[in-house]
Amino acid sequence: MSDKTITRDEVAKNNTEDSLWFVIDSKVYDVTDFVDAHPGGEYVLKQVAGQDATEAFYNLHRQEVLQKYSNLCIGTIEGEKPQVREHKAGDLSLVPYGEPTWLTPQFKSPYYKESHRRLQKAMRIFVDEEVYPVAQECEREGMTIPQDLIDKMSKKGILHMRLGPGKHLHGINLMGGAVKGEEFDYFHDLIVGQEMTRANARGFQDGNMAGMTISLTAVLQFANNEEWKNKIAQEVFSGKKKICLAITEAFAGSDVAGIRTTAVKTPDGKHYIVNGTKKWITNGVFCDYFVTGVKTDKELSVVVIERQAGIETSAIKTSYSAAAGTTFITFDNVKVPAENLLGKENKGIHVILSNFNHERWMMACAVIRMSRLVTEECLKWSNQRIVFGKKLIEQPTIRQKLAKMISHCEANQAWLENVTYQMTLMPYSQQSTHLAGLIGLLKMFATRSAHEIADESVQIFGGRALTRTGMGATIEMFHRTYKFDAILGGAEEILGDLGVRQALKNMPRSML
Numbered sequence: 001m002s003d004k005t006i007t008r009d010e011v012a013k014n015n016t017e018d019s020l021w022f023v024i025d026s027k028v029y030d031v032t033d034f035v036d037a038h039p040g041g042e043y044v045l046k047q048v049a050g051q052d053a054t055e056a057f058y059n060l061h062r063q064e065v066l067q068k069y070s071n072l073c074i075g076t077i078e079g080e081k082p083q084v085r086e087h088k089a090g091d092l093s094l095v096p097y098g099e100p101t102w103l104t105p106q107f108k109s110p111y112y113k114e115s116h117r118r119l120q121k122a123m124r125i126f127v128d129e130e131v132y133p134v135a136q137e138c139e140r141e142g143m144t145i146p147q148d149l150i151d152k153m154s155k156k157g158i159l160h161m162r163l164g165p166g167k168h169l170h171g172i173n174l175m176g177g178a179v180k181g182e183e184f185d186y187f188h189d190l191i192v193g194q195e196m197t198r199a200n201a202r203g204f205q206d207g208n209m210a211g212m213t214i215s216l217t218a219v220l221q222f223a224n225n226e227e228w229k230n231k232i233a234q235e236v237f238s239g240k241k242k243i244c245l246a247i248t249e250a251f252a253g254s255d256v257a258g259i260r261t262t263a264v265k266t267p268d269g270k271h272y273i274v275n276g277t278k279k280w281i282t283n284g285v286f287c288d289y290f291v292t293g294v295k296t297d298k299e300l301s302v303v304v305i306e307r308q309a310g311i312e313t314s315a316i317k318t319s320y321s322a323a324a325g326t327t328f329i330t331f332d333n334v335k336v337p338a339e340n341l342l343g344k345e346n347k348g349i350h351v352i353l354s355n356f357n358h359e360r361w362m363m364a365c366a367v368i369r370m371s372r373l374v375t376e377e378c379l380k381w382s383n384q385r386i387v388f389g390k391k392l393i394e395q396p397t398i399r400q401k402l403a404k405m406i407s408h409c410e411a412n413q414a415w416l417e418n419v420t421y422q423m424t425l426m427p428y429s430q431q432s433t434h435l436a437g438l439i440g441l442l443k444m445f446a447t448r449s450a451h452e453i454a455d456e457s458v459q460i461f462g463g464r465a466l467t468r469t470g471m472g473a474t475i476e477m478f479h480r481t482y483k484f485d486a487i488l489g490g491a492e493e494i495l496g497d498l499g500v501r502q503a504l505k506n507m508p509r510s511m512l
């Protein structure tokens with residue numbers, strides 16, 4: 001962008017096809033060579049030639065468009081200062097309710113310490129600079145995550161942090177020292193999850209190592225051989241190898257006990273022979289290891305299967321981007337060393353269940369943050385869109401919708417932080433007893449809220465919420481993809497039921 005100053009009279013003279021200028025927010029744009037390429041057509045630009053087009057522009061575009069086409073800006077109007085703030089990497093949103101209260105200067109929180117704030121800042125910059133552009137491209141093109149980004153995340157300790165607190169973080173340099181691995185708690189974990197969600201690409205969000213977060217934990221907790229465990233952990237944390245969780249099948253989704261993939265021991269007891277199929281496996285297309293649920297005898301077991309002949313992976317088309325790497329897997333007489341068993345034979349249900357709480361809690365973190373992003377988009381749009389001669393926000397019915405959306409966001413974040421606080425005080429074993437039901441209810445409610453927020457946001461954006469590009473792109477994506485959160489990791493109905501059943505288990509007899 002040029003720092004030249006220009007008068008409004010000078011702009012007014014450039015009002016023809018041969019030289020077409022206009023003003024947006026006190027900045028002068030020369031679009032003479034851009035008119036042919038303008039996605040909104042030539043005519044509309046000619047209509048504002050030589051004039052101030054600020055209102056017309058913000059009625060139809062987001063600020064990012066100007067940042068992308070900043071080369072068209074040739075100067076600033078003499079004596080004027082642009083009002084609209086350009087987003088810089090790491091910036092907090094100034095839109096009311098655009099950030100949770102702990103990131104809003106006038107509010108305080110008992111939960112977050114200095115190390116949480118340092119981590120949030122470092123993560124925001126990293127996501128803005130490194131993750132967002134890649135996420136947008138992968139989401140659009142249906143490409144799986146590039147190795148370069150995995151390597152960068154590995155160096156910053158992000159792959160390690162995605163697994164939550166634990167020994168695997170000890171001695172690891174996290175985001176250039178923003179937090180020590182030993183002090184990393186569930187609030188740091190929450191921050192990583194919520195900041196990563198801001199890359200604003202739902203398919204990519206799962207494509208970005210979601211498979212690792214729900215499967216490597218099982219290896220770390222249940223491997224029967226320390227050396228083998230460390231080898232896999234090292235390969236995955238360094239980004240060299242990828243791992244995913246392969247439980248669900250055409251025969252069994254939330255009902256994990258119903259799986260039909262079999263693992264039969266060879267007569268010498270040294271191997272399992274695995275046969276069967278898996279469906280909806282996130283990241284499966286690009287993984288080297290599959291943490292797989294199998295039937296041994298009559299019960300469930302979990303084995304780690306390395307990619308080899310006899311394994312075929314093919315992409316499944318879903319309603320979110322192929323960037324997620326959703327996969328159908330076939331195991332055809334695959335030979336797996338018996339020591340690749342996790343935990344005990346026929347006790348795989350413990351391995352699977354032990355992971356569920358963290359997975360569901362992480363999904364709640366993400367969908368709650370995404371709901372806020374959608375609400376922020378609606379607040380911005382209502383404030384800039386002019387219809388029937390006034391701003392959308394001046395319509396009481398729009399304000400009612402926004403009130404509902406904001407309330408859902410704030411209620412969910414407050415509940416999430418309360419649950420997170422309990423998690424920081426309980427060892428993992430106690431979490432299963434006391435928090436599994438509560439986390440189930442939290443995730444269920446967060447996705448019920450997402451349903452309401454998606455619905456209202458589409459009504460606010462109108463036709464733009466139905467197109468994948470332009471102003472309503474975020475709304476279109478959220479409305480198309482929030483159901484992934486309502487189904488994956490346990491459907492709403494299953495989680496609601498779990499919450500009530502667990503509560504009733506603890507109902508004292510004296511309360512009859």
Ligand code: HEM
Nearest residue numbers: 029039040044048053056057060061062065069072470471
């Ligand atoms: C430097 C100035 C401008 C640039 C770089 C620009 C760029 C764009 C881009 C990239 C789009 C595609 C949709 C999106 O990504 O938001 C678009 C759409 C559009 N633009 Fe522009 N534009 C500019 C100025 C204007 C002005 C001044 C007007 C009207 C007076 C205008 C009218 C439109 C219309 C009507 C659409 C279609 C929007 C829709 O259907 O929602 N543009 N423009």
